[in-house]
Amino acid sequence: MGSPVKITVSGANFFYGSNQALHDVSMEIRPQFVTALIGPSGCGKSTFLRSLNRMNDLIPGARLEGKVELDGENVYSDSMDVIHLRRRVGMIFQKSNPFPMSSYDNVAYGVRVNGLTKKRIELDEVVEKTLRAAALWDEVKDRLHRSAMSLSGGQQQRLCIARALAVEPEVLLMDEPASALDPISTAKIEELIYDLKRTYTIIIVTHNMQQAARVSDETGFFLSGRLVEFNETKKLFTAPRNRETEDYITGRFG
């Protein structure tokens, strides 16, 4: 393949203590693509996602064998600056989790902690820009300084996306970002993902196959910690090569 690669995972085995959660997973994720990860719950797709920005480091006893490379650089090498890595690889969680502060402060949080700017005008600019990018600006511009907790579920999730965008990441990891939302909010998030693709590399974990089919360019199917099949979304859904994939997408599976 001649196309560029953003993230390369090769031979990844992941362990929680003595429990192995990933078995020899290899995958190449292309820049400015949306890559969807599907599979039944407990199949390792979230673990895989969280190993890309080393969020699993927070879990005692968790360890990864194998290689994860971001732009050719080993994410798990000792010289890797985890904090900087997480800035480059943003994350959206399953449950929207805005901090109990104002919407403005939520978006500005990452900018502030990373010391990107101290000037109020620049900060205002970043907040507006990212809120627009997250298609939330028009809904919150009149109540920027009110608690983010007063926003609806869908708005909160888009705020979390804006918050992640504000630190100018290159990659966005989304862990079932719409699983707790109603269909209309879900549609908005999906539209947003489609727009964001132009700028960011997106990896989305979802248990909703229609969603994977709608938003992604490539899809990986996980089962019991193994990457069973990885292909262009269209091909994977129309002509799966693997029997297990077929069973899963046709719903003959748990």
Next chain:
Amino acid sequence: MRKFVDRTFVVLSLAATVIILAILFVIIGNIAYHGTERLSWEFITAAPESGMTAGGIFPAIYGTVLLVLLMSLAAVPFGVLVAIYFAEYARPESRLYRWTRMAVNNLAGVPSIVFGLFGLGFFVQSIGKAIDRAAYSGRLVYAQPSILWAAMTMAVLTLPVVIITVEETLRAVPRDYREASLALGATKLQTIFRVVLPQAWSGVMTGAILAISRGAGEVAPVLFTGAAYFLPRLPSHPADQFMHLGYHIWVLTTQSTNVEATKPLLYSTVFVLVVLTFLLNITAILIRNRMRKWAVR
């Protein structure tokens, strides 16, 4: 027959509850009734006169408040830092954590009189002596009971209260917030101080208030670390002794030469102390309840 046994059982347990509440009511009623008789603005703002039979208890209130303030200045920051260490840095499954956590728990149940001994042995006899030797060429300044040492003793006594309450609230802050913050490239320290602690603020407040309420009521630890029955002047130096509401009550109750003359003053002093500690406790309970509601949301 079964119904009868059942009834009796419920009635008996209800009776026990009523007895306890009645006792509480009698104690509080008695104190409120006799305590308000002589209560006046003068009583709160004036110094005692004529061998404690007239005047007020201002120096005792002042001493208690000062003691509690000094105590909180030491206990709250240290307690909060230990709680942060326990909740955010220590590995809960490690032996070190389990042992130190158990020590803190255990400390909460050590009799307060033992803390008094510790204060005398450690602060007065060791630290105080060392200071005097180093800075006052052996002159007796800090190697004797004083408000500073009483406050430090009280701080050690209330430390577990602060640690346990704050650790609990820190642990109640959902992990989601920590992860969201770290995923944005914040360091652990930034996460703790910008996201976790602000949410545990009510816990810090509750811990501080509970500590203060305990500190305001305890007498045993200050018996020989700095409290005095009567002082002509208010304490103005860390090495000064001080008057204390609880200590005052103890002396008035047990060592008064003229019980009938001092009784009204005694009751009023008790009333002031009880009101003070109740207000503190109720504030702590209110904050805790609000926090619970907030946490559920």
Next chain:
Amino acid sequence: MKTKFRNSERELKPATTFRPNVDPNVVAGVSPRSQFRHAIDRLAEILISGVAFFTIAVIFLIFVYVGKEALPLVWGTSDGATIASPFTGPFTWQPVSTVPKYNVFPLILGTLKVTLIAMLLGTPLALAAALYTAEFAPGRIREWIKPAIELLAGIPSVVLGSFALLVLASWVQDAFGIVYRLNALTAGIALALAIIPIIYTISEDALTAVPRLYREASLALGASKAQTAVRVVFPSAIPGIAAAIILGFGRAIGETMIVLMVSGNSAILSLDPALPVRTLSATIAAEMAEVVVGSGHYRILFFIGTLLFLITAVLNWVGDRFNRRLRERLFGSS
């Protein structure tokens, strides 16, 4: 569903131009800025751990310093007190006399006597009230019974002592026709007031922690509410109840101001509850202020403190274990 199936309408076009969206000044991987923040983060961790360990060290110092002041007894003080003095000689506590007698047996007996009275009175009341609150009280009443009884815990012990001396002592004396106004019985009753809220709170927590499922299963089998409470809920919560009693006992042994004020403070060797008594804690409180620093008497008082500390530490530890066992039993983990 309103959303369009975009990918089905659109050819897959892999992006050919890749624009990294980062600050060009920052070399991929490590930025000096975040290196700096890392250093601060490390430093803070070291600092916080340092302060934590310092504080925890002070906690351990308590044991060291209380014990240290008693330590010279091991080789004997200049005025002849040794580690054996508290356990030898006649059963008399007479520290201030030409030949001081430091036998702590009367004090231990006194402590046990008062504590036992307090436990016998307080435990059934507190447990019954806890059972009522957890099992029988209607919802709204339950909500204020608990804070009210906990308010009792908020009354400083010097206030309870004062109340006992001024009011309770006369009542008890009249009711039982006792010669001495201050005696073990009065002290025991006053002490019960201090431990009731402790036993109540811990055992009520243990009872409410029993899952509703247990109750429903029992009620569904036709058991009455009282039967369910006694045969299912109470036995399930037994480790917590035990913890409550043990911790209450620990508090009673160490409680100072109440017994100091109402026990009469005579170290009499007798089991009679109508006589005045003297406890370990009250002895320290009463004598420490007047004692000569470094004397045998001073050392012996610290020795008593060490003894109290050890007793309560063991009781707390055992109580803690029981509480943990309760959680393991009810939730499968601690």
